Amino acid sequence: MKIVRNAVDSLKPHFGKGGRFEKLHPAFDALETFLFVPGHTTENGVHIRDAMDLKRTMFTVVVALIPTLLFGMWNVGYQHYRAYGMEVSLLENFMFGFWRVMPIVIVSYAVGLGVEFLFAVLKGHQISEGYLVTGLLIPLILPVTIPLWMVALSAIFCTLLGKEIFGGTGMNFMNPALLARAFLFFAFPAYMTGDIWTDLSPEPGHALVDAYSGATNLVYFDENYRQMTTVSDMFWGFEQGSIGETSVFAILIGAFILIASGVGSWKIITACCVGLLGMGLFLNLIAPADIPTHPMHTPAYYHLLIGSFAFGAVYMATDPVSAAHTEAGKWIYGILIGAFTVILRVFNPAYPEGVMLSILLMNVFAPIIDHLVVERHIKTRLKRA
Amino acid sequence: MENLINLFIKAVFIENVIFAFFLGMCSFLAVSKKIKTAFGLGLAVIFVMVLTTPLNYFILNYMLQEGALTWIHPSLASVDLTFLAFILFIAVIAGAVQLVEMVMEKSLPSLYISLGIFLPLITVNCSILGTSLFMQEREYGFVETAVFSLGSGTGFFLAIVLLAGIRERLQYSNIPAPLQGLGIAMIITALMGMAFLSFSGIKL
Numbered sequence: 046m047k048i049v050r051n052a053v054d055s056l057k058p059h060f061g062k063g064g065r066f067e068k069l070h071p072a073f074d075a076l077e078t079f080l081f082v083p084g085h086t087t088e089n090g091v092h093i094r095d096a097m098d099l100k101r102t103m104f105t106v107v108v109a110l111i112p113t114l115l116f117g118m119w120n121v122g123y124q125h126y127r128a129y130g131m132e133v134s135l136l137e138n139f140m141f142g143f144w145r146v147m148p149i150v151i152v153s154y155a156v157g158l159g160v161e162f163l164f165a166v167l168k169g170h171q172i173s174e175g176y177l178v179t180g181l182l183i184p185l186i187l188p189v190t191i192p193l194w195m196v197a198l199s200a201i202f203c204t205l206l207g208k209e210i211f212g213g214t215g216m217n218f219m220n221p222a223l224l225a226r227a228f229l230f231f232a233f234p235a236y237m238t239g240d241i242w243t244d245l246s247p248e249p250g251h252a253l254v255d256a257y258s259g260a261t262n263l264v265y266f267d268e269n270y271r272q273m274t275t276v277s278d279m280f281w282g283f284e285q286g287s288i289g290e291t292s293v294f295a296i297l298i299g300a301f302i303l304i305a306s307g308v309g310s311w312k313i314i315t316a317c318c319v320g321l322l323g324m325g326l327f328l329n330l331i332a333p334a335d336i337p338t339h340p341m342h343t344p345a346y347y348h349l350l351i352g353s354f355a356f357g358a359v360y361m362a363t364d365p366v367s368a369a370h371t372e373a374g375k376w377i378y379g380i381l382i383g384a385f386t387v388i389l390r391v392f393n394p395a396y397p398e399g400v401m402l403s404i405l406l407m408n409v410f411a412p413i414i415d416h417l418v419v420e421r422h423i424k425t426r427l428k429r430a
Numbered sequence: 431m432e433n434l435i436n437l438f439i440k441a442v443f444i445e446n447v448i449f450a451f452f453l454g455m456c457s458f459l460a461v462s463k464k465i466k467t468a469f470g471l472g473l474a475v476i477f478v479m480v481l482t483t484p485l486n487y488f489i490l491n492y493m494l495q496e497g498a499l500t501w502i503h504p505s506l507a508s509v510d511l512t513f514l515a516f517i518l519f520i521a522v523i524a525g526a527v528q529l530v531e532m533v534m535e536k537s538l539p540s541l542y543i544s545l546g547i548f549l550p551l552i553t554v555n556c557s558i559l560g561t562s563l564f565m566q567e568r569e570y571g572f573v574e575t576a577v578f579s580l581g582s583g584t585g586f587f588l589a590i591v592l593l594a595g596i597r598e599r600l601q602y603s604n605i606p607a608p609l610q611g612l613g614i615a616m617i618i619t620a621l622m623g624m625a626f627l628s629f630s631g632i633k634l
Contacts, residue, residue, distance in 0.1 A: 168606075210617060212604025218596050219621055227624055395631020402628030409625045412595035416465055 053077055071165035075172035099214070103174045105308045109299035110181050110360065114150075116295040117288040118142035121189045124243040124285055130254040142189075145244055146288055149184040152193045157183075157200040164209045175214030175221075176204065182222035182360060185289025186353065186401075187229070188241045195233060199225035219408045220367045223357075223401055230401070242285035261285045263352050263390070263397035270343040279350040290353035300359040309363040312372065316379025317358035321348050324384035328391060340391045348387055357400035358382070362407075369411040371418040378414055382407045434577045441581025447557040448589035448619070449626040454557030458590050459615045461548045468594035470541040471548060472587030474530050476580070479558055481526045483579035486519050486562040487572055494518070519562045524553045557586050593618060 053076075059065045060073040078100075119135070121142030126133050157180045165172040183200060203225035208217045230237045242261055245253070261284065274284050282292025290296075303309030325345025332341035348354060362368060362382050369378035382403050389399025396402060447453045454475075461471045492498050494515055499506035531549055534542045542549065552558065561582040565575050596618055605614050 170604075206617065206621070210606065210609060210614070211600060212606075216600070216603035216605075218599060218618070219625070224621070224624075231624065231627065389628060389632075393628070393631045394633070396628065399628070402625065405625040406628055409592055409596065409622050412599040413465070413592055416595055416598070 049080060053080065069166055071170065071172055072162045075162070075165070100174045102308055103177045105302065105306050106178045106360070107181055109302040109308075110178075110185065110289070112295040112298040113185060113289040113292065113356065114146070114181070115139075116282055116292045117185060117290075118146050120282055120291055121145050121244060121288060123283065125245070126248075128243050128245060128253055128257045129248045129251040131248065131251060141244075145189050146184060148193060149187065149189075149191065149196050149288075150181065152196045153183045153200050154180040156197040157204050160201055160204040160209065164204075164213070170213070173214040175208070179203065179208075179222045179225075183225050186222065186226050186287050186356070188237065189244050189288055190241045191229070191236060195229055195236060199229045202228045215366050218367055218412065219405060220361050220364045223361055223405055223408075226401055227405055242287075261352070261397075270338075270340065270347065273347070273351065276347075276350065279347075287353060287356075290356040293350055293355045296355040296359050303359065303363065309359065310365070310368070310375055312375045313363050313368055313379040314358050316376045317354075317362055317383040318349065320380035320383025320385075321354065321358075321387055322346070322383070323380070324387040328387065343391075348390065352390070352398045353400050354386060357386075357404055361400075361404050367408040367411065369414045369418075371415050374411070374414045374418045377418075378407055378411055381410065434573065437574060438577050438581040438584075441578050442585045442588060443626070444629045444632055446585040446589060446626060446629075447560060447582055448586060449623045450630075451557075451560065453560040454555045454586060455619075457548050457551060457555055458586070458593065459612060459619070461545065462590050462593040462597055462615065464544075465591060465594045465598055467541065467544045468590045469587075470538070471545055471552075472590045474534070474545075474549065474552060475555065475558065475586050475590075476583030478523065478526045478530060478552055479561055479579045479583035479586075480576070481529075482519075482523045482558060483561050483565055483582075484572065484576050485522050485526075487565060487570075487575045489518055489522065490515065490566055515563075515566060516559075519559060520553070523558055523562075527553045557582065589622075592622065596622075 056073070057077075060067065060070045064070075066073070119139045119142055122133075122138030122140065122145075123142075125141055126138060154176075157176050161172055161176050180200070183196065183203070187196065203221040207219055207221035207224040208214065211217045226237075273279070278284055280293050282294060284291050300309070300314060304311045304314070322345045325343070325348045328341045329343075329345060333339055358379075362379060369375050382400075385403035385406065386399040389396060389403055393399065441447075445451070448455070448458055457471060457475075462468045490498070490512075492501065494511040496510040496512070497507045498511075499509050527550060530552070531542075534545075534549065561579055564582075565578060570578055593615065597615065600614070600618075609617070
């Protein structure tokens with residue numbers, strides 16, 4: 046560590062005022078503060094002396110994402126070998142997934158941070174740590190077969206148009222990672238829907254098993270929900286889907302970390318589940334009895350388990366920047382996300398997965414929800430006075 | 431009844447005048463800096479729309495269309511005045527806007543001042559003329575026209591209030607200087623349109 050410190054110190058004058066690389070100071074500063082706790086305070090933004098700063102908040106979320114990442118890697122391998130009917134060890138499954146997922150993570154981080162560095166240097170402000178989370182979220186919500194250049198493109202799109210254009214971390218109104226996914230979803234639908242969820246790179250000496258189907262559970266939705274995998278498979282995550290979304294169990298570990306550390310709002314997570322179950326039960330009630338395969342018949346708790354609802358509710362909806370800020374607003378925001386997710390899943394055949402779009406839509410509604418809540422508070426206080 | 435509810439929902443969300451047709455962008459972008467004024471303009475647009483579209487419906491069906499004038503004399507059945515639709519529609523809209531302006535100046539002077547030139551400009555708000563023309567093109571009946579105009583107006587109202595909410599939240603954001611104002615509003619509109627795409631596959 047001492048060698049690194051000395052190296053950084055010897056380089057420091059070049060990046061300071063009047064140095065050769067003065068323009069690159071923000072980039073240097075970000076690296077230095079990443080390696081060592083700085084002895085000075087930040088120059089802009091809010092100053093509160095607390096053990097909890099942006100870096101630590103972001104790092105907590107990254108830690109909370111690790112279980113889904115590890116499970117996702119294993120599941121990528123598991124689905125791959127299952128499609129070829131091969132029985133391999135746990136480690137082999139994991140290593141296969143590791144080599145498939147790691148490039149996506151690296152590209153996402155490298156490109157996104159590159160854009161952030163560029164902007165920081167151009168605008169001369171400090172690099173903030175917001176991208177640490179976004180950069181990990183993007184790979185987790187993409188299918189494993191996504192071409193790397195698309196990952197790069199979406200990372201550029203979301204950092205540029207989702208964040209930097211509004212002034213950087215904390216200034217945006219939409220969740221950047223979801224924006225990246227929505228961008229890919231609308232721009233390259235062929236790579237985001239269909240038989241893309243399992244890595245089918247050929248295995249010498251093995252052919253695809255006959256029973257293989259590239260469909261996720263969501264596809265069975267419009268046909269017949271009874272064709273879905275078992276509830277326990279859906280809970281543990283032995284199903285196809287985006288890299289990080291499949292295992293509700295791994296996501297619950299993350300949710301526990303987020304709630305225990307106070308980084309994620311338990312109100313939003315609970316409200317999402319309440320809205321989802323409420324709307325699911327309501328649709329069960331009014332479902333047409335003469336069509337037993339109608340998607341409205343899907344048991345409400347299935348909605349909790351399939352697709353990326355759990356992932357979205359825990360990691361995306363709780364994004365403190367794009368969510369509603371007021372406490373009452375958080376409940377409304379969450380309930381609307383849950384309810385709207387079910388509506389989109391059931392009634393919109395074009396998008397079997399409603400979580401992404403319903404969170405984005407509620408990001409749009411969040412400011413007005415906050416406004417209404419605040420206006421209401423003002424009114425009741427005035428009445429009391 | 432179900433048909434009418436579907437028509438309303440379709441006009442508000444699925445075929446939103448702003449996000450699906452990009453009509454009425456000028457006032458949408460210009461008067462969305464504050465929620466309060468956006469709210470006022472949205473209401474004014476709803477009012478003008480609900481007033482003018484059914485009026486235009488009557489004009490179209492009892493004066494302009496081929497055979498519409500038979501109520502005066504059967505010999506007029508072959509007269510087709512549809513080419514006058516544009517100009518008459520706009521005249522009706524202008525009249526209705528005058529009415530709104532007079533009422534607002536009298537009862538809500540603060541809102542009247544803050545809306546400024548954009549209140550009379552509702553006259554040329556494309557979303558209002560657009561709604562009338564959609565009514566003509568899709569051959570709605572009277573009740574359908576009334577519901578559709580209310581839905582269309584509500585869609586505009588929703589869009590402009592949402593945009594104003596976001597812009598108020600972004601007031602303290604560090605937006606690059608060249609993009610401040612209209613530039614960022616257009617980018618926000620595009621991103622909002624992306625979120626509203628979630629409705630685009632729903633069939634009612």
